[in-house]
Structure formats: C-alpha cells, structure tokens
Amino acid sequence: MSFSLPGLDLDAFVRATLAEDLGEGLPGGGRDVTSESVIPAEARFSGVMDSRDAIVVAGLPVAAAFFRHLDPDCTITMLVHDGDKVPAGTDLMRIEGAARALLTAERSALNIVQHLSGIATLTQAYVTxxxxxxxxxxxxxxxxxxxxxxxxxxxxxxxxxxxxxxxxxxxxxxxxxxxxxxxxxxxxxxxxxxxxxxxxxxxxxxxxxxxxxxxxxxxxxxxxxxxxxxxxxxxxxxxxxxxxxxxxxxxxxxxxxxxxxxxxxxxxxxxxxxxxxxxxxxxxxxxxxx
CATH class of the missing domain: 3.20.20.70 (Aldolase class I)
Incomplete structure (x- = not known):
C-alpha cells in the first residue's frame, strides 16, 4: 500500500526513527540487543494491533512502513482505515513476519499510531x-x-x-x-x-x-x-x-x-x-x- 504526504519523506522518517531507537552511530549501538539475544533468527510471529480506547484512527500506513522496512516480506492486513471512528477493543491491523524484525519495529510503529490517533480523536471532539x-x-x-x-x-x-x-x-x-x-x-x-x-x-x-x-x-x-x-x-x-x-x-x-x-x-x-x-x-x- 502506497502512502505519501506533501512535505514528508516517509522512507527518511522511518530510517531516522529506527536509527534513533537502535542507537546507530553510538558505541555498542546499531542493534536490538533484546531481540537478538532472546528471539531465534528463524522465528516468525503473527500479531494484532488493537485499540483499548474509543478513537479516531490515524497513522496505520506509517506503522506499516516501519514493519516493512525491517521485514519487506511481512504480511500486513488493515482491519480498519485512517479516519475511521472505532470503539474500544477494535482490532486495527494484523501483522505476520520475522519475529526479530517485527519486535524491533514495534515501538516505533505503536508510538506513531498512538500519537496520531490521539490527535485525530481530540480533533473530532472539538469538531463535535x-x-x-x-x-x-x-x-x-x-x-x-x-x-x-x-x-x-x-x-x-x-x-x-x-x-x-x-x-x-x-x-x-x-x-x-x-x-x-x-x-x-x-x-x-x-x-x-x-x-x-x-x-x-x-x-x-x-x-x-x-x-x-x-x-x-x-x-x-x-x-x-x-x-x-x-x-x-x-x-x-x-x-x-x-x-x-x-x-x-x-x-x-x-x-x-x-x-x-x-x-x-x-x-x-x-x-x-x-x-x-x-x-x-x-x-x-x-x-x-x-
């Protein structure tokens, strides 16, 4: 799925965000120590991103870009779309792929969906x-x-x-x-x-x-x-x-x-x-x- 915004270089944003989390350029950095040491290289995961709040969804395509950057072969199924208003307990996205890669991307992907959905949800409250x-x-x-x-x-x-x-x-x-x-x-x-x-x-x-x-x-x-x-x-x-x-x-x-x-x-x-x-x-x- 293609996603682009004027003024946003999505690939550069994803690379910079992951580089920050991985500590690229820092002594001992450039790796996910936890996933490398705990998760076998061949392990595969399937997971579901879900909302515990009633929200207006925003940021799912950006989250997908984080997962695909580290595992180009992962399978992502969007269960809702940006702009949808969903109740608490709604499944948003299903992901399947290499366990290490998905775990390394997890925090960055969640951060952006949490932040952007928070903005969209508050915005709709003001409109209402x-x-x-x-x-x-x-x-x-x-x-x-x-x-x-x-x-x-x-x-x-x-x-x-x-x-x-x-x-x-x-x-x-x-x-x-x-x-x-x-x-x-x-x-x-x-x-x-x-x-x-x-x-x-x-x-x-x-x-x-x-x-x-x-x-x-x-x-x-x-x-x-x-x-x-x-x-x-x-x-x-x-x-x-x-x-x-x-x-x-x-x-x-x-x-x-x-x-x-x-x-x-x-x-x-x-x-x-x-x-x-x-x-x-x-x-x-x-x-x-x-």
Whole structure:
C-alpha cells in the first residue's frame, strides 16, 4: 500500500526513527540487543494491533512502513482505515513476519499510531463540540503551527482525519501578521500595507481590538484572526466585518468555550491544543509465535 504526504519523506522518517531507537552511530549501538539475544533468527510471529480506547484512527500506513522496512516480506492486513471512528477493543491491523524484525519495529510503529490517533480523536471532539446545539455547524476547525519539530506533516494529516482543515503549513504559504509584527511595523495598517506591497498573495492579520478591524481591511488584509475575544466581542467583530473577508477566532478556545465562539458567526476557529496537547491513544500490539 502506497502512502505519501506533501512535505514528508516517509522512507527518511522511518530510517531516522529506527536509527534513533537502535542507537546507530553510538558505541555498542546499531542493534536490538533484546531481540537478538532472546528471539531465534528463524522465528516468525503473527500479531494484532488493537485499540483499548474509543478513537479516531490515524497513522496505520506509517506503522506499516516501519514493519516493512525491517521485514519487506511481512504480511500486513488493515482491519480498519485512517479516519475511521472505532470503539474500544477494535482490532486495527494484523501483522505476520520475522519475529526479530517485527519486535524491533514495534515501538516505533505503536508510538506513531498512538500519537496520531490521539490527535485525530481530540480533533473530532472539538469538531463535535463546535457543532453541538448552541454552536455552529457551518464553522470550520483549523489547526495551527503548534506541532512537534519534524512531525508537522503527520500531525496535520491527523487533524484532517479528525475533521479539521489545515491552516498554514508553515511560514511560507501565507503571511500571518501578529502582535509582534505589528509592534515593529508600527500599526496594523502599516504591517498589512507592507505585505501587500511585497506581493504576498494571502495576508492573514491578527486583531485583538475592534478598532483594528477597519484599518486592517482598508490596508488589504484577506483574512482576520480575531484573537482572545469573548463570544460577545466576536459577534460584534463579525458584524463589523460584514462578510468582506473570512473571520477566525483564536485564543481561549477549549471544549467548554468553542460552541459559544462558533455561534458568534465566525467562519473558522483555530485550536493549538489539538496538536500541542493531545493525549496518546491507548493502543497495543500482541504477538504469538507461528
């Protein structure tokens, strides 16, 4: 099964992750001491990866890449797919192959599925809360750049599995003018004007006060990030913008506040917690000799 993501070299990621676990380049490193000493070279295993939590699944193709890297001839059967919402006790993947190789890859494979499924599951919880009665089903959840170094493409993939839409992938694909940029530029209007003069195709401007809205729009902002505003202030900001550009609520968003913020009429809500603070899902892998 082929799996690829823009911005992710899967083969390089797998190699680097396994090299770290094996201690390649370190004195005495480059080997799985436990598997080499305990498991016969010819031994074969069959195992099932299962979830002990109710989760939204993410990362199974990446886990498969770890197993196949060390045992190209292993047999992997996907029992569910990324993006599926499954109850606790669900079998996710069946693996059969060389016991040493599968055991060496096990921790890396589990780590990535636990982490990405945790993100997808928390993301869906925010989407559900945002669209609950009193919320706004038309509002879209966005992720942020609050990701672990080296894992952005995968973590943002996981938020999509949970029902979010990706915001900026990095510093390159849109200008996001925030308070520190404004402080240096001197004003919202000046910061936005400079981005327009530089030919930036997409300019997002953060405003934390209602009086900043008109200057930002007049200078040519394409999208307003309404920062740390309560629901009532967000509703007034949406009224002032009057549909001229998309609006996004950010800051102070949690599962208890997201519905009211969505009900203000904003087009988007961005939440750093879905990547920054998602707990790992409880997923295990049990092998039996063949």
């Amino acid at each position: 809360a945002m669209r609950a009665p009193g919320g706004n089903p038309a509002c879209t959840l966005l992720d942020t750049r609050k990701t672990l170094p080296g894992l952005r493409a995968l973590e943002k993939y996981a938020t999509r599995q949970g029902g979010a839409q990706n915001h900026r992938m990095g510093l390159w694909d849109a200008a996001m003018i925030k308070d520190n940029h404004i402080a240096v530029a001197g004003s919202v209007a000046e910061a936005v004007a400079r981005a327009r003069e530089a030919g930036v195709a997409r300019i997002i401007c953060e405003v934390d006060r209602l009086e900043q809205i008109e200057p930002a729009l007049a200078a040519g902002a394409h999208h307003l990030l309404l920062d740390n505003m309560d629901a009532a202030t967000l509703a007034e900001a949406v009224r002032l913008v009057a549909g001229r550009v998309p609006t996004e609520a950010s800051g102070g968003v949690n599962l208890d506040t997201i519905a009211a913020k969505a009900a203000s009429g904003v087009d988007y809500i961005s939440v750093g917690r879905i990547t920054q603070s998602a707990p790992a899902a409880d997923i295990g892998l049990d092998f039996a000799p063949l």
